[in-house]
Amino acid sequence: MFVLFFEGTMLMLVDLMHDLAISCLTLLLGSVLSGGRCELLVLPAGLSLVNALAGSNVTLAVSFSGASDPVVTWFKGVLHIATWTISSSADPSVAGAFSSVLRTEKNGSLTFVNVPLNYTGDYTIEIVKSGMPRVSTTFTLKIFGE
Numbered sequence: 001m002f003v004l005f006f007e008g009t010m011l012m013l014v015d016l017m018h019d020l021a022i023s024c025l026t027l028l029l030g031s032v033l034s035g036g037r038c039e040l041l042v043l044p045a046g047l048s049l050v051n052a053l054a055g056s057n058v059t060l061a062v063s064f065s066g067a068s069d070p071v072v073t074w075f076k077g078v079l080h081i082a083t084w085t086i087s088s089s090a091d092p093s094v095a096g097a098f099s100s101v102l103r104t105e106k107n108g109s110l111t112f113v114n115v116p117l118n119y120t121g122d123y124t125i126e127i128v129k130s131g132m133p134r135v136s137t138t139f140t141l142k143i144f145g146e
Contacts, residue, residue, distance in 0.1 A: 039066050040128075041064060041135060042127045042135050044061065045062055045109070048138065048139050050140070050142070051142045052141065052143055055114055056114075057112065058112050058115055059105070059110065060125070062108045062137065064107075066132070067129035068086075069085055069086050070085070070108075070127045071127070072086060072108045072127055073126045074102075074126075075123065081123075084104050086106065101113055110123065117143050117145060118143075120141060123139045124138040124139075125137055
């Protein structure tokens with residue numbers, strides 16, 4: 001009788017695991033086929049307060065997720081300074097006054113080459129993809145004299 005009870009319990013456990021596996025697979029496939037819920041996200045890849053010496057190269061590094069090939073726009077305060085689409089073959093649009101200093105990176109980051117002292121300020125990256133809300137994050141860049 002003990003053996004039968006043990007075998008019955010094992011069979012119930014196997015049935016339960018089978019049902020659980022089917023449920024998990026159903027949920028996974030349902031999420032994949034319906035597109036799942038995906039949110040656009042952009043975050044600093046390091047510190048959001050960046051200190052640099054005038055004349056050095058400095059990158060405001062970001063990472064993003066949730067969409068492929070979004071449109072990236074950088075602002076200094078409210079001034080639009082650069083826009084491009086990730087993975088696009090088109091050249092980025094960089095404001096004339098910044099074009100000799102700014103370099104756009106494939107991952108959305110912004111690099112300053114030989115950064116002048118007067119580039120101290122708040123820089124905001126905004127990322128958008130059609131059908132999704134805009135997301136942004138802000139950096140404070142402080143440039144110090146040599």
